[in-house]
Amino acid sequence: MDKLNPKRSNEPAVWLLFGAGGAISAVFFPVLVLILGFLLPFGLVTPDNIIAFSQTFIGKLAILALLIFPMWCGMHRVHLGLHDFKVHIPTASFIFYGLSVLYSFIVLFAVIKL
Numbered sequence: 001m002d003k004l005n006p007k008r009s010n011e012p013a014v015w016l017l018f019g020a021g022g023a024i025s026a027v028f029f030p031v032l033v034l035i036l037g038f039l040l041p042f043g044l045v046t047p048d049n050i051i052a053f054s055q056t057f058i059g060k061l062a063i064l065a066l067l068i069f070p071m072w073c074g075m076h077r078v079h080l081g082l083h084d085f086k087v088h089i090p091t092a093s094f095i096f097y098g099l100s101v102l103y104s105f106i107v108l109f110a111v112i113k114l
Contacts, residue, residue, distance in 0.1 A: 010097075014072075014076060014097065015076075017069060017072035017073070017076070017100075018072060018073050018076040018077075019073075020069045020072070020073075021068075021069035021070045021071065021072045021073025021074070021076075022070075022073045024065055024066060024069045024070060025069075025070045025073060028066060029066075029070075032066070035050075054114055055114055060111050060112075060114060063107075063111050063114075064107065064108065064111055067107045067111075068103070068104045068107055068108075071100055071103050071104070072100050072104075075096040075097065075099060075100045076096070078096060079092055079093060079096045079097075
């Protein structure tokens with residue numbers, strides 16, 4: 001490997017998505033559990049409020065962030081977990097990150113249709 005032409009890596013982008021997914025999961029999933037698990041069943045929040053929020057631009061961005069980034073985090077953890085267990089699949093990164101990209105596009109188009 002030449003110092004003038006170093007080998008490029010996709011690692012910074014993957015770690016960025018992994019970190020974002022972990023942070024979003026840690027911060028916002030307890031709020032979702034509170035809203036969807038307690039406030040909604042006890043009638044303190046109505047489904048109409050949730051539906052109305054999901055149809056706004058900010059609501060759609062929130063849904064995208066809450067669905068896409070944790071998937072990247074989870075797939076990265078599975079990929080690294082396989083390495084920890086000494087299971088080396090030559091195309092594992094393409095499989096896991098490819099599934100994350102596919103999932104991201106499916107969620108994006110589903111949220112646009114809201």
